[in-house]
Amino acid sequence: MYKLILFLALVSTNLAKGQNTENFQIGLFRYLSPLNTSSCLFDNQKRLYCASQSGTYFLNGKVIKKISFGKSSNKLIESGSSRRLYLNSKKKHLFAWYFKQGVAILNDKHSIPFFQLLDIEGLAQQDEIIDINFLGDSYIIATTNKIIVFELKANEADKNFSVSVVKQIPVPETIQQICITPSNHLMIITRNKVLRDYIKDSYGNINCLYKLPLPFIDVSAELFIFNATEARFYLGTSYGLFIFTTTNSKCIILSKQLSGQSVYSICLLYDGTTYVAASKGLYKLDNNYHCVQVVEANNQKDQSILSTVYNIYADSNKVWLASQEGIAMFDHLGTPFYSVKNTETFKPNHVYQIGEDRNNKITLSCENGLYNYNKSGALSVLKKEDTYFLSAKTPDKRQMVSTINHTFIQKGHNFISIEKVYKEFKDFEGLSFNDCERTDDGGMILSTENEMGVYRWDYMKKKMQRIDNNTGLPQITQVNNLYKKDSDVFILTDDNVYSYSASGLRKYDVSQGVKHFGVFFDMLEVKGHYILTSYDNGVIETDNAFRVLRIFNTTNGLSDNEVYRLASVGDSILLVSSNSGLNAINLSNGKVKVFTEEDGLHNNVFEEFSSYQKDSKIYFGGKNGFTIVSPEKMNFSIDTFNNLHFTECKVINDKNISNEFELNDTAKISFSNNITQVKISFHNLIYPYKERIKYSYKITEFHNYWIDLGNTNFMTLPVLNPGTYHLQVKAANEDGVWSEPKELILIFEPKWYQTRWFYLLISLTVAGILYALYRYRISQIKKQHAIRKNIATDLHDDLGSTLNSVKVFTNLAISGVKQEESLQQVKDNLTEATMSLRDMIWVLDDSLDTVDELITRLKQFAIPVTAASNIEALIKADSEVNNRQLTKEEKRNLFLICKEAINNSIKYSGANHIDVNITASGKKIQIVVLDNGKGFNVDEVRKGYGLKNMQYRAGQIKYKVVLVSSPGNGTQIKILPS
Numbered sequence: 001m002y003k004l005i006l007f008l009a010l011v012s013t014n015l016a017k018g019q020n021t022e023n024f025q026i027g028l029f030r031y032l033s034p035l036n037t038s039s040c041l042f043d044n045q046k047r048l049y050c051a052s053q054s055g056t057y058f059l060n061g062k063v064i065k066k067i068s069f070g071k072s073s074n075k076l077i078e079s080g081s082s083r084r085l086y087l088n089s090k091k092k093h094l095f096a097w098y099f100k101q102g103v104a105i106l107n108d109k110h111s112i113p114f115f116q117l118l119d120i121e122g123l124a125q126q127d128e129i130i131d132i133n134f135l136g137d138s139y140i141i142a143t144t145n146k147i148i149v150f151e152l153k154a155n156e157a158d159k160n161f162s163v164s165v166v167k168q169i170p171v172p173e174t175i176q177q178i179c180i181t182p183s184n185h186l187m188i189i190t191r192n193k194v195l196r197d198y199i200k201d202s203y204g205n206i207n208c209l210y211k212l213p214l215p216f217i218d219v220s221a222e223l224f225i226f227n228a229t230e231a232r233f234y235l236g237t238s239y240g241l242f243i244f245t246t247t248n249s250k251c252i253i254l255s256k257q258l259s260g261q262s263v264y265s266i267c268l269l270y271d272g273t274t275y276v277a278a279s280k281g282l283y284k285l286d287n288n289y290h291c292v293q294v295v296e297a298n299n300q301k302d303q304s305i306l307s308t309v310y311n312i313y314a315d316s317n318k319v320w321l322a323s324q325e326g327i328a329m330f331d332h333l334g335t336p337f338y339s340v341k342n343t344e345t346f347k348p349n350h351v352y353q354i355g356e357d358r359n360n361k362i363t364l365s366c367e368n369g370l371y372n373y374n375k376s377g378a379l380s381v382l383k384k385e386d387t388y389f390l391s392a393k394t395p396d397k398r399q400m401v402s403t404i405n406h407t408f409i410q411k412g413h414n415f416i417s418i419e420k421v422y423k424e425f426k427d428f429e430g431l432s433f434n435d436c437e438r439t440d441d442g443g444m445i446l447s448t449e450n451e452m453g454v455y456r457w458d459y460m461k462k463k464m465q466r467i468d469n470n471t472g473l474p475q476i477t478q479v480n481n482l483y484k485k486d487s488d489v490f491i492l493t494d495d496n497v498y499s500y501s502a503s504g505l506r507k508y509d510v511s512q513g514v515k516h517f518g519v520f521f522d523m524l525e526v527k528g529h530y531i532l533t534s535y536d537n538g539v540i541e542t543d544n545a546f547r548v549l550r551i552f553n554t555t556n557g558l559s560d561n562e563v564y565r566l567a568s569v570g571d572s573i574l575l576v577s578s579n580s581g582l583n584a585i586n587l588s589n590g591k592v593k594v595f596t597e598e599d600g601l602h603n604n605v606f607e608e609f610s611s612y613q614k615d616s617k618i619y620f621g622g623k624n625g626f627t628i629v630s631p632e633k634m635n636f637s638i639d640t641f642n643n644l645h646f647t648e649c650k651v652i653n654d655k656n657i658s659n660e661f662e663l664n665d666t667a668k669i670s671f672s673n674n675i676t677q678v679k680i681s682f683h684n685l686i687y688p689y690k691e692r693i694k695y696s697y698k699i700t701e702f703h704n705y706w707i708d709l710g711n712t713n714f715m716t717l718p719v720l721n722p723g724t725y726h727l728q729v730k731a732a733n734e735d736g737v738w739s740e741p742k743e744l745i746l747i748f749e750p751k752w753y754q755t756r757w758f759y760l761l762i763s764l765t766v767a768g769i770l771y772a773l774y775r776y777r778i779s780q781i782k783k784q785h786a787i788r789k790n791i792a793t794d795l796h797d798d799l800g801s802t803l804n805s806v807k808v809f810t811n812l813a814i815s816g817v818k819q820e821e822s823l824q825q826v827k828d829n830l831t832e833a834t835m836s837l838r839d840m841i842w843v844l845d846d847s848l849d850t851v852d853e854l855i856t857r858l859k860q861f862a863i864p865v866t867a868a869s870n871i872e873a874l875i876k877a878d879s880e881v882n883n884r885q886l887t888k889e890e891k892r893n894l895f896l897i898c899k900e901a902i903n904n905s906i907k908y909s910g911a912n913h914i915d916v917n918i919t920a921s922g923k924k925i926q927i928v929v930l931d932n933g934k935g936f937n938v939d940e941v942r943k944g945y946g947l948k949n950m951q952y953r954a955g956q957i958k959y960k961v962v963l964v965s966s967p968g969n970g971t972q973i974k975i976l977p978s
Contacts, residue, residue, distance in 0.1 A: 033057065033064060033327035039085045039311045040322040044092050045665065046643045046685045048320070050327050051082035056096050056115060059685075070107060070114040070160075084311075086132040088139075093152065097129040103141065105152070109159035111661030121165040122148055131178045133186070138166060140186065142178045146170045147186075187233075234274070236263030241276055255292040258283060267312035267319070269332060275319055277309035282321070302328070336633035337600035341625025346371055346379045351621030353434065354612040355391045357399050357410075362612070362619065363391035364626065370401060370410075382413060389434045389449045389609070394422075395442050395459040402433040405450065424464045428455070434609050437484040445489045445500065447479035454479055454491055454500070471505045473498075481609065483523040492520035497532070497546060510540065512548040521608050522566040524574070526587060531574060533563040539576055539585060550590075557592030557736050558583055565611035567618045569631040577606035577620050582627075584634070592736075602627045643685045644731050644742045650679040668745035673722075673754075678746075681714040684731035684739060693731055696738075700726040722750030783889050786956075835861070842895075849891055851918060851925060852882040857895060858916060862902050866914060869906050877918035881925050893953040894927065894975065897961065900950050901929040901973040909933025909971055924959075927975040935965045954978075 034052035042048055048059040056067045086095040094106040096115055102125055104115035123141065130142040141148045147169040153162050173190035181187055235242040240258040253259060261278040268274050274285040275295075281303070282295040295306065308324035314332065321328045340346065348366040355363045362373040365388035372380045390402040391410075399410040400418065407425070408415040419425040434449040444457040445467070453476045456467050468476045476493055483490040491498040495518050497508045510517045510532065519535035529549065530542045538553030538561045553561050560580035567575040569584075576583040581596040581604045597604050602625035610621030618629040646663040653659075653674045663669070663680075671678060684693055696706040697715055701723075709715065715729075725748070728741040752758060813822040842857055858875050866873035886894070898916060905914050911933030918927050947963065950973070954961045960978040965971035 031327040037322040056082040070116045108664045122168045238262045265312045282306040335600040338628040339602035341602045354619045435482045437482045451477040508546040559594045642739045652677040670747040673751040678717045697729045875916040905931040924977040929973040932970045
């Protein structure tokens with residue numbers, strides 16, 4: 001022990017001068033997270049990850065989710081404790097060390113990210129991981145007794161990672177910590193206090209470089225946690241924080257406050273500031289590491305976080321703490337708001353007024369008491385039994401306080417009625433004041449809380465008078481505030497603004513057109529203009545004659561139109577209290593920035609009369625406490641942000657089965673044709689999360705405008721028609737600034753009957769049908785032309801020759817040559833011509849295209865002819881074919897074939913009976929013409945012109961003629977479909 005005391009005395013001689021222990025409040029935010037968190041960091045997409053006893057979690061927008069293990073074929077994976085997280089930002093690889101499981105890498109190549117346990121040769125499950133670091137394309141794992149160098153490969157086939165171990169380097173001493181220096185040296189600290197060097201190119205050469213001058217400190221129970229440059233190392237030990245310089249091999253203790261404490265984590269920020277987490281709290285070192293400030297939280301609950309911080313992570317302007325109580329964060333520059341509320345001695349319901357006493361202490365007039373607040377932050381109780389509205393100094397430096405129905409002079413904890421000290425108040429007993437202003441002659445203007453008007457106290461003449469008597473103006477009752485400018489005191493009421501000076505009382509009407517403004521709570525002059533707060537109307541800017549110039553309200557960014565007190569920061573920024581937080585108005589550009597309880601305010605609800613400025617601080621009182629504002633720490637600029645991400649997608653198919661998957665930097669998604677509903681979530685990752693973030697979206701194929709979603713950070717789509725759509729989303733922060741749109745391409749796959757191939761097939765089919773109809777129509781036209789041609793031929797050949805014969809026989813009859821015979825021949829020829837003409841007309845008649853009409857026509861022809869030859873003719877058809885339709889060509893040719901067959905029977909068969917039978921033959925008909933004549937030998941009889949003509953006509957309509965006959969057995973002529 002004496003050696004330890006001697007050593008600390010030795011290193012203490014190197015302590016930096018000028019230690020400063022002024023408290024630094026961080027404005028701590030509690031975050032939703034698992035308890036007992038040991039590590040936290042952000043990935044490249046600004047997602048927050050944290051390691052805890054129950055696993056690894058990440059914050060995806062509003063929701064914190066646990067990342068599961070993936071399947072492993074060769075290792076039993078259990079839900080274990082995640083001890084530490086490591087990020088290679090260049091490769092975008094996130095590693096986690098799971099206690100008694102090993103090292104896992106975040107695999108985001110699948111639809112749902114998971115931690116894939118790596119199979120690293122030489123790394124046992126029981127090995128304690130000291131650190132994971134990155135050197136070029138190689139990864140370095142340090143356990144307590146060895147260094148493992150490996151390379152990582154991604155398998156495109158199964159989307160998993162594989163490990164290739166390059167080198168295993170045993171270290172004979174227990175490793176405490178490693179780091180990579182800017183010159184690519186691997187620095188190792190072991191428990192025998194030896195700093196070692198490992199150079200990547202040599203893969204295994206370990207050389208002792210420095211002997212640490214810490215020979216008396218036993219650090220076996222603690223880990224070293226340090227950050228290093230080439231020349232110096234911060235060493236966190238169980239006895240405090242040291243800096244070791246490699247240039248002169250000296251070790252210097254940095255702070256008396258940290259001496260004897262266990263240091264858990266050290267974080268160096270970009271500006272040189274260092275944060276140190278130790279066993280007694282969180283500490284801040286300046287960029288010369290000469291002074292230490294104890295970092296304070298707002299309350300005891302948050303202070304418990306600061307004393308159990310195991311890991312510190314910092315981004316550009318915020319510091320994140322992983323502690324036993326969860327994840328917390330604060331602004332690196334400190335909060336501009338110091339809030340005081342609900343301590344053991346100070347539990348205000350409402351802070352009605354803030355002032356200053358004769359000892360320059362801040363006085364708080366509250367609904368449930370009167371309090372003092374000093375520079376060190378201590379609160380003292382003066383009175384608790386009453387409600388107070390005013391505490392102010394009198395012209396002779398006494399303290400005047402007002403309750404709900406009386407005014408007193410305070411002497412310590414004693415309260416004396418004001419009329420016993422100042423006789424001029426004797427006739428005004430029972431007045432309660434809410435504000436006061438000094439006059440140039442040493443007196444005071446006092447406004448009453450209990451609607452008794454405004455009074456002038458002439459302290460030198462010992463007089464009190466109501467200033468609105470005998471003025472010709474209506475009496476003033478309720479007064480909300482007083483404001484002094486030069487020798488004028490302005491009086492703000494519910495109806496008007498008044499000014500009081502030596503010349504008397506004057507009234508101003510604040511209006512714009514027909515609209516009259518009222519309920520004024522505060523007033524300031526800025527650059528020759530007046531600024532007023534008007535309850536339910538917002539903030540009004542007027543010229544010096546109270547003509548309205550512009551209005552700030554909720555339509556242009558104000559958090560609430562119910563506004564109260566004003567405070568100026570410079571000549572362009574106004575702070576305005578309201579019922580919904582604190583507003584900062586930039587008069588130069590008209591922008592409004594809103595601060596709320598999330599930013600460190602004591603509450604979002606402020607009081608009507610409660611504000612005060614002193615020593616560059618602004619005090620605002622309200623419900624359950626008050627807030628002290630340090631304007632120099634405030635960021636009045638309107639923050640822009642562009643950290644919007646699509647987070648996840650949920651789909652439901654036609655079987656009502658749902659499926660969810662993460663959207664990790666996904667540019668496009670394809671949906672199968674059985675999806676019936678799609679839900680897409682998105683979030684702007686801003687920390688701490690603000691409920692006032694708003695979202696809008698549009699689908700560029702449908703909308704040329706943005707659709708407001710309010711605070712909803714998801715949208716549900718019905719299934720769209722097959723095709724590609726571009727979904728764009730943007731977010732607005734609490735200042736109304738919109739981010740750049742983020743786009744996601746949605747591809748809806750078609751069903752089989754919606755594909756291009758199907759449409760092409762349908763098109764080809766329709767085209768084929770149309771072409772077939774066209775060809776059919778052409779063939780029909782050709783057939784009609786053929787019929788017309790045949791009819792023309794018949795007319796020419798048959799009717800023409802008949803008429804020519806008529807002409808010849810007529811001439812013979814006229815000349816007297818065989819006159820009677822010639823006339824008979826003329827008669828016969830005309831009869832034949834008439835019948836031929838009727839046949840042609842029948843063929844051309846569209847209404848007579850059935851088998852039944854064919855039978856009728858055959859009977860009209862055959863019966864008279866056969867009767868004249870004493871032949872019995874029977875023509876019939878089966879009932880099933882009577883109504884069958886015939887084409888004109890069929891009708892004509894079948895009739896002429898039958899006609900030829902009947903004529904041949906009459907002329908050559910010698911028959912006395914002819915039968916014509918029509919029956920069905922498939923979709924067509926067949927006709928048999930049968931006689932009982934003498935018959936003939938078909939093989940011996942030469943086929944004449946008539947039979948050939950029948951065969952020709954049958955072929956035209958795809959029929960055939962079959963001749964069946966033998967001597968003595970009659971003759972059959974069969975007309976059959978071919």
